[in-house]
Amino acid sequence: MTVEFPGVARDTATAIERRVIDGLARMRPEERLARTMALCRAAGELAIAGIRLREGNLSDTELRIRLARLRYGSELVDRVEAYRARHVG
Secondary structure: OOOOOOOOOOOOOHHHHHHHHHHHHHOOHHHHHHHHHHHHHHHHHHHHHHHHHHHOOOOHHHHHHHHHHHHHOHHHHHHHHHHHHHHOO
């Protein structure tokens, strides 16, 4: 019987998946949090690099908007921008 672990690539051997999960389980909560935060930072940096590669040199504001569109979707970003236009500046 094959056990599937959510979030683990399907091309990873089950024994390796188990080792990763066991290693995470042995970490203290603050170690898991630090690891998660580092992975999130790395994902953000990769997303920004991809945006820059596709779109060229953008202002910091435009870069943040493009990143928000990737993370949260255009519908939400459009609603926030409309709200800001009505209530800010």
